Amino acid sequence: MTAQTTGITADTDAVLAGVRAEVRRRRPGGVGEGSARELLAPLGLPFVSAEEVDSADEAVAAARRSGFPVVLKAVSDAVLHKSDAGLVELDLGTAEAVREAHGRLVGRIAATGAADARVVVQPMVGAGTDLILGWVRDPAFGPVFVAGLGGVTVELFRDVARRIAPVTAAEAHGLLRSLTCWPLLAGFRGAPAVDTAEFCALVARVSALALAVPELAELDLNPVRISADGRCTVLDARAVIEQSAEVASRRSGFDLGALVRPGCVAVVGASRDASRPGGRVLAALREHGFAGHLHPVNPAGGEIAGLPAVSSLAELGHVPDLVCVALRAEASVEAVGECVRSGVPAVIVYASGFGEAGAAGKALDTRLLAEVAGSGTIVCGPNTIGVVSSHHRMAATFSQAVHGLPLRVSGTCLVAQSGAVAGSLVSRELADGYGIGDWVTVGNQLQLDVADYLEYYAGLETTRSVAVFLEGVPDGRRFRRALAAARERGVPVAVFKTGVTEAGSRAVSSHSGALAGSGEAYRAVLAQEGAVQVAEMTNLLEIAWTLGHTPRPAGRRVAVVTTSGGAGSATADLVEGAALVPAVFGERTRSRLAEVLPGFANVDNPLDVTAEGAFAEGVVRRVVELVAADDGVDLVCVVLTSITGPDAVRVARQIAEAADGGGKPVLVSWLVARSLAEDGMSVLAERGLRVFTEPARMVAAAAALASCPASTHPRSACA
Structure with a gap:
C-alpha cells in the first residue's frame, strides 16, 4: 500500500509538529478550502487537484490542461459554505461554459465582499459515494470524530457515527458499518462492494492530526468521494482555528472509605x-x-x-x-x-x-x-x-x-x-x-x-x-x-x-x-x-x-408471554422497535404448549396464555418454563394485566418458580394498578425479578441486557 493509504510513514511526529506550528501562525477563526489545503499539505491527503486562476483565459487554459469537464470554485476564508453562496460551478464541459462560469463567479465574489477569494479550476471527479470525516473538539473529551454520509445534504440526513479520537482504521470500519448508508458501500442491489480500506486509513491519519494539533477546533473533509475501486478523493475542506486551552487533569485516586463506610460521624x-x-x-x-x-x-x-x-x-x-x-x-x-x-x-x-x-x-x-x-x-x-x-x-x-x-x-x-x-x-x-x-x-x-x-x-x-x-x-x-x-x-x-x-x-x-x-x-x-x-x-x-441482578442473555431473541392478546402484540412491536429479535418457537415447544393451553390458544410468539390458562393452577409456570427452555429463546418478557388479589400472588409465585430453574432472564411488566396486585409484585421483587409498570420500559431493559458487552457482564449472574 502507498503512503496515501497507510498514513504518514516518514517522521510522523515532525510532520504533525510542522502542521501545528503553521496553524499557530494563523489567526483564530474559520478556514476555507484553499487555506485548509495549505495547512494540511504535509499530511499528503488525497485532495482533488486545483489550479488557481486570475482570468477567464487562464481558467480555460487550466481546464484544457485538466481535461473537460471541470469545476470552478471561489475559495475564501470568509465564505466557508461555498454552495450556499453560489460559489461553485459544476460539470463545465466546454471553454465557453468555463468563461461564462468564471464571469458569474467574479460577480458573486464581489457581492459577498470576500476580499481574499480566489478562483480555482478542478477536474470533475468520477461517480462514487460521498462521505464526510472530521471532528469537533469537545471541551470535556477532546476531538469527537465524525464519519458518515457526506455532501451538501450531510446536515439533512445526519447519517453519521461518532467516536472519541484516536480512531484506528479498524474502528473506522466499524463506524462505517453502523451507518444507515452502509449498504451503498457493501454492495446495494447487486452492485459490487466498495473497498473501504483507503478511507479507513485516511480516518486514522486525520485522527492523529486531531490529537496532535489542539488548536484545530474543527475540521471537515466533506465530501470525500470514495469510488467503486476504493480510491478516495477529498473534494472540499474547512477548519476552525482556536487558541488551545489545555485542561489539566484533576487529582484522582481518593480513598472514599471514610465517607462511604464511616465508623464515627459528627453532625x-x-x-x-x-x-x-x-x-x-x-x-x-x-x-x-x-x-x-x-x-x-x-x-x-x-x-x-x-x-x-x-x-x-x-x-x-x-x-x-x-x-x-x-x-x-x-x-x-x-x-x-x-x-x-x-x-x-x-x-x-x-x-x-x-x-x-x-x-x-x-x-x-x-x-x-x-x-x-x-x-x-x-x-x-x-x-x-x-x-x-x-x-x-x-x-x-x-x-x-x-x-x-x-x-x-x-x-x-x-x-x-x-x-x-x-x-x-x-x-x-x-x-x-x-x-x-x-x-x-x-x-x-x-x-x-x-x-x-x-x-x-x-x-x-x-x-x-x-x-x-x-x-x-x-x-x-x-x-x-x-x-x-x-x-x-x-x-x-x-x-x-x-x-x-x-x-x-x-x-x-x-x-x-x-x-x-x-x-x-x-x-x-x-x-x-x-x-x-x-x-x-x-x-x-x-x-x-x-x-446487575439479571442473567445476561446469550442473544437478542425475545419471547413474549402475556395474559392479553392485545398487550402481547403491542409488546412484540416494541421488541422489534428496540432492535431485538422476536423468537420463533421450535416444533417441540409448540407441541408441548398446545398440551398445556386451552385448545383455542395460539402457540406462536407472542404467546397469550388466555384468561382460562391464567387462572388455571400451574399453567403460567409451565408455559414460562417451556418457553424459556426453547433453544430459540434467549430472553422472556412476561406481560400481566388484570390479575389481582390472591391470584396475583399465585401467578407471581409461578413465574418466580419458572425463572428459578430456567437460567435465562425473565422480565415482567404488570399493567394493573399497583394497589390491586402489590402482594404479587412484592413476591417477584423478593425473588429477584424486576417488575415494570410499562412494557416499553421492560423492553428497554431487555435491550440493555442484550447489548451489554461481554466484558461488562455482572460479577454474578443473579443477586
Whole structure:
C-alpha cells in the first residue's frame, strides 16, 4: 500500500509538529478550502487537484490542461459554505461554459465582499459515494470524530457515527458499518462492494492530526468521494482555528472509605428543629440504624435527639471519620477549615450558595478549595443532599426521600448530579421493593467528581451495577477512565444524560455550574466504554438494577408471554422497535404448549396464555418454563394485566418458580394498578425479578441486557 493509504510513514511526529506550528501562525477563526489545503499539505491527503486562476483565459487554459469537464470554485476564508453562496460551478464541459462560469463567479465574489477569494479550476471527479470525516473538539473529551454520509445534504440526513479520537482504521470500519448508508458501500442491489480500506486509513491519519494539533477546533473533509475501486478523493475542506486551552487533569485516586463506610460521624450544625437540614441529617442517621458513634455538634451543647451534643469538634476528644456540615455556605467554609486542622478524613458540605450562585459563590469555592489543598481531607459537595449506604446502615442525608422507607440492601449504586431527582428515584425504588446499595449526590463536584464515586463504587465487592444521573463532568479523561475501570471489573454502568440539547445545556449550567459538553460527545464516550445510555429518567434505576441482578442473555431473541392478546402484540412491536429479535418457537415447544393451553390458544410468539390458562393452577409456570427452555429463546418478557388479589400472588409465585430453574432472564411488566396486585409484585421483587409498570420500559431493559458487552457482564449472574 502507498503512503496515501497507510498514513504518514516518514517522521510522523515532525510532520504533525510542522502542521501545528503553521496553524499557530494563523489567526483564530474559520478556514476555507484553499487555506485548509495549505495547512494540511504535509499530511499528503488525497485532495482533488486545483489550479488557481486570475482570468477567464487562464481558467480555460487550466481546464484544457485538466481535461473537460471541470469545476470552478471561489475559495475564501470568509465564505466557508461555498454552495450556499453560489460559489461553485459544476460539470463545465466546454471553454465557453468555463468563461461564462468564471464571469458569474467574479460577480458573486464581489457581492459577498470576500476580499481574499480566489478562483480555482478542478477536474470533475468520477461517480462514487460521498462521505464526510472530521471532528469537533469537545471541551470535556477532546476531538469527537465524525464519519458518515457526506455532501451538501450531510446536515439533512445526519447519517453519521461518532467516536472519541484516536480512531484506528479498524474502528473506522466499524463506524462505517453502523451507518444507515452502509449498504451503498457493501454492495446495494447487486452492485459490487466498495473497498473501504483507503478511507479507513485516511480516518486514522486525520485522527492523529486531531490529537496532535489542539488548536484545530474543527475540521471537515466533506465530501470525500470514495469510488467503486476504493480510491478516495477529498473534494472540499474547512477548519476552525482556536487558541488551545489545555485542561489539566484533576487529582484522582481518593480513598472514599471514610465517607462511604464511616465508623464515627459528627453532625456540625445539628439542630433540635427536625425540619432544618442539621435536624434531618441527624434524624436520618438514627432512623436507619447507623451503628457507629454519632455526635451532634452545636455551640449550645446539651442534648439533641436523645444524644449528648458537644459544642465543637475539639470537645469530642477524638477525630471522627466523617463530619456532616449542615451550616450556611460561609460558615461551612470555616467548619471545613476546622475539620482539616483536626485531621478529619471526610466531610460532607450540604449548603448551596457556592459556584452555582454566581461570583460571590465562586469566591467561596476558592476559599473552600484552599482549606483542603494539600490535606488528607476529602469533601463531598457542596450543594449535595449527602451519602447513603444500605450496606452500612448509614444515611447521611437531609432528603425526605428515605424517611419512612427501609433501606434495602442491593448491588445497585447511584451517582447523581441532582439531589432532588436522586431522592425521587430512590424513593420509588425502595417503595417498589428494590434497593440501592450505595448512593451519593455529587453536588458541585468541587473536589470529588462523578468519576471518583463511579470508580470507587465499582471497586466495592457489594456493587453489581452503577446508575449515573449525569449533567456534565469537569474532566472527560477521568470520566472515561472510571467507565473503563468499571467495565474491566465487570460492573455494568447505566447513564441518564441530561443537557444534550442547547436549551438543556443552558439549564445545566444555571443548575450546578457543571460542564455539560455536547450530547454527541457523551453518547460516543458511553458507547465506546460499554456503558448503557438510558432514554427515560425514571427508567434509570430499573435498567441499572436489571443489568446487575439479571442473567445476561446469550442473544437478542425475545419471547413474549402475556395474559392479553392485545398487550402481547403491542409488546412484540416494541421488541422489534428496540432492535431485538422476536423468537420463533421450535416444533417441540409448540407441541408441548398446545398440551398445556386451552385448545383455542395460539402457540406462536407472542404467546397469550388466555384468561382460562391464567387462572388455571400451574399453567403460567409451565408455559414460562417451556418457553424459556426453547433453544430459540434467549430472553422472556412476561406481560400481566388484570390479575389481582390472591391470584396475583399465585401467578407471581409461578413465574418466580419458572425463572428459578430456567437460567435465562425473565422480565415482567404488570399493567394493573399497583394497589390491586402489590402482594404479587412484592413476591417477584423478593425473588429477584424486576417488575415494570410499562412494557416499553421492560423492553428497554431487555435491550440493555442484550447489548451489554461481554466484558461488562455482572460479577454474578443473579443477586
